[in-house]
Amino acid sequence: MNFQSKNESGILPARLNMRKIPAFLFVLYSYVCTTVYAQKTAKIWLDDLTIKSFSEGIPAVLPKTTAAGDSMLINGRYFNRGVGVNATSILAFYLDGKATEFSALVGVDDKGNRDLPHTFYVVADRKVLFDSGEMRLGDAPKPVNVKLNGVKRLGLLVKVNDEGRTKVYSNWANAQLAVLDNYLPQNIPNSDEKYILTPPVAKMPRINSAGVFGATPNNPFLYTIAATGERPMTFSAKGLPKGLSLDEKTGIITGTVTQRGTYPITLTAKNGLGEAKKKLLVKIGDTIALTPPIGWNGWNSWARNIDQQKVMASADAMVKMGLNQHGWTYINIDDAWQGKRGGKFHAIQPNEKFPKFKEMVDYIHGLGLKVGVYSTPMITSYAGYIGGSSDAENGQLTDYIVANKRSFRYVGKYRFETNDAKQMAEWGIDYLKYDWRIEVPSAERMSVALKQSGRDILYSISNSAPFANVKDWVRLTNSYRTGPDIRDSWNSLFVSAFTLDKWAPYGGPGHWNDPDMMIVGNVTTGTQLHPTRLTPDEQYSHVSLFSLLSAPLLIGCPIEQLDAFTLNLLTNDEVIEIDQDPLGKSARLVWEKDGIQIWLKPLEDGSYAVGLFNVGDFGKTPESYFRWGDETAKSFTFDFAKVGLKGKYRLRDVWRQKDIGIFNGSFKTDISHHGVILLRMFPSKN
Structure with missing residues (x-):
């Protein structure tokens, strides 16, 4: 008996003499012919x-x-x-x-x-x-x-x-x-377990606000005591300077301070289970943003589709989800809110998507939160909306400019920094993201305008600030973007954050190195809204390194869509405390070998925050740029002396909020691929 079958091209395979092969091979050959050959390419x-x-x-x-x-x-x-x-x-x-x-x-x-x-x-x-x-x-x-x-x-x-x-x-x-069979390629699976490390917050009060706050004399003052614990809760503050008052039910401190100086204040949060106290230094002087800004930005959530309803929903969600109890403060509107020039200052006015702009700002302030907006010194913004300059004296966009908006991404002859800064101050804006390919003259003009506006407006410039001018960014701004727009990939995170060591000496109170928004939760970075492509291990590394770097923490996803994992990731008070440490020192890359990086950050109380990161050989081989699904953890012995630390230390696992013992000279652990072990190290004499 002879068996023949045609393949897809119609060519006959060699004849098989069934008397000379076992029966099971005949069955196997028949299966191949009827399945593989049947598949269409x-x-x-x-x-x-x-x-x-x-x-x-x-x-x-x-x-x-x-x-x-x-x-x-x-x-x-x-x-x-x-x-x-x-x-x-x-x-x-x-x-x-x-x-x-x-x-x-x-x-x-x-x-x-x-x-x-x-x-x-x-x-x-x-x-x-x-x-x-x-x-x-x-x-x-x-x-x-x-x-x-x-x-x-x-x-x-x-x-x-x-x-x-x-x-x-x-x-x-x-x-x-x-x-x-007409298969369509898919994105690389991201199905790793979203493991939760941080325990639930206690019912006893805990004050999580930063321990230092800066404001300018005679400018409006807004500070909210962030505290976790069972509600209802009452607040008090001992030592408030003249001109400030506290709402004991909300913990919101408002008013105006005229006298320069440093004011030590004792904050108290109390509920039916007990009370918590915390020292706060209020510094009234020339420097604001004494700790990095922490809040939300709408671009990676909604991009051009942002509107007033989405902004207010985000503010409500920040309170409903309890993020404000952990110190999250800013609600920042990115590009696409701008309309035409007008009003008493001939400044940028909101477009039709924001019909009651001032009422929206007042509502958000009433929640104890702050509000940010976006602008640019260019004629048109990156999204094509009106900017802070023009080649026409009236500053308006013509139909031609609107139709050819990409051609007008440059700073025009007539500039309106003073107009726009005064309008922002009147609305009650607290934060400005100023976005373009950065050069010093434009940065300086807006810096001066904001300082003369009559309100404390945190000044953040974006994007890709040239490192050669870092001393100017420190002098002129409160935060400056150190690189390009971030994307939800390990490569982008690595470029945005793991390469910032050279910037570290320049960041500090009043002027922060900014690696861009956070890429957790559901994000849109050029495509439709989707879960971040960072693995859970990579997300822990992301939040850990941003905190070690004293970076601005700006959530880049819809807050109301946060799942339990992402909410847990964003509400570990000990991690946030590292970011908000009053000393304001950025971590430094102090050791790197065999795919392990150690970042070390000194803290105000004399302890250290340390990140042990398994970055693998990323960027060193073509294969290292991709995730293959078979990556494994690496065993590592942390030798304290190699990073300049000697003696015994009490180690605390920051993500688990758990002491792990006193160690003399070294500590051994496993680190997941692209994962982190985040430690707090306290010198020990015992």
């Missing part, structure tokens, strides 16, 4: 996918064009299909063994940076299948054709050392995947 263009959702890099990724939105052009050859990327780019796909091939032509775009070499990699299940070698502008495109049979996870990497330079464009031209 189809080709899909990468640019037909929602390609932004697969990007774990930072800059833009666009289908069918360059990352700048132009036609793809490599060495004089145009391409209509493909994906354009910018700088180091990471595209990650889950294929589940249902793809057979990837093909493309790769190269540096003709409008890209001619000085920088790019290297293209195709990585599949930890194996590098394609390495282009260094490619530069003007090189002919190189063909990519790799087999993917059985591959679960695919990574497309473009590696380039851009160091903040612009127009670093390259292309995956004609990029296609051959897939089985």
Whole structure:
């Protein structure tokens, strides 16, 4: 008996003589023929996918064009299909063994940076299948054709050392995947257990407010005592300076102080189970933002869809979810609130999405929270709304500017910093995010305008402040963005936060290094609202490092959508206390070896906060840019002497809020991949 079967191309396989093979092989061969051969292969263009959702890099990724939105052009050859990327780019796909091939032509775009070499990699299940070698502008495109049979996870990497330079464009031209049974690639699964470490808050009162607060003489004063514990609760304050009063039911302190000076105050929170006390130093002088701002920003929640209802819902949720009891304060409206110039100051007025702007601000203040807004010295904002300058004396946007808004992202001839600052002060604004490719003159003009506005308005500049001017940012602002916009990926977190050691000496009370918003919860960073792509371990690392860095903590997700894990992540008072420590020192990277980093932060009481991070070999090999699902923890012995600490220390696990003992010289632990052990170290004589 002879058996024949046609494969997909119609070619007959070799005849099998069944007298010469065992029966079970015949059954196996029949199964292969009726399943594998029956599967149909189809080709899909990468640019037909929602390609932004697969990007774990930072800059833009666009289908069918360059990352700048132009036609793809490599060495004089145009391409209509493909994906354009910018700088180091990471595209990650889950294929589940249902793809057979990837093909493309790769190269540096003709409008890209001619000085920088790019290297293209195709990585599949930890194996590098394609390495282009260094490619530069003007090189002919190189063909990519790799087999993917059985591959679960695919990574497309473009590696380039851009160091903040612009127009670093390259292309995956004609990029296609051959897939089985019309399978559509998925995002890399993020199904790790959302393990909760922090115990529930106690019913006894605990005051969680920062221990120091700065305000300017004669300007409105607003400070809320943040306290956890069973309600109802009453508040009192001993030593309040003249001009301030406390609402004993809400813990909100308001008024105006005329006399400069430092005022020691004793705060008390009391409920039916007991009372808590805490010392507060109020410093009335020239410096505000004595601790990093902590609150919420609407951009990564709602982007251009922000409106008055969403803002007020966020403020209500901050109170309802209890975040305000842990010190969370600011409700910041990002780009897309701006309308036209007008009013008595000829300043930017709110658009139709904010019909009762002043009433909204007053409502949020009534909750004991503060309000922030967004602006820019450019003619148009990044979202295309009116900015703080114009080439026309009246400052209004024409129909032409609205239609060509990207062309007006520059500082115009006529500037309106004083107008806008006075309007913000009259509304009661407490925070300004000022956003553009930062230069000193624009930063200084707004700094002066805010200080002369008659209100304390925390001044935060964004984005990618040049490090060369860091002394100017310290002099002029309260916080300054140290890098590009953050994305919900380990790569973006690593670039935004794990590279900040050189900035550390410059951050401190009144002027904070800002790595951007937090990327926990449900976020939208160029795609639709979705759960953060950071694993739970990465999220613990994220919050730990931001706190160690004394960074502004601005939640970037809808507060009302917080799940139990994310809420727990954001309400550990001992972690927040590290961020809000009055000494204001940023942690330093004091040790790095074999994929472990140690960040050390001195605290006001003489103790240290220490983060032991397992960053792996991230960025050192093409494979390290991707998550493969088989990562394991690493055993590590923390030798105190290697970071300059000698003797015995009482160690406290900050996330678990648990003392773990007194250790002499070293401490051994396991650290999850991309995870952290966050410790508080108290010198011990015993």
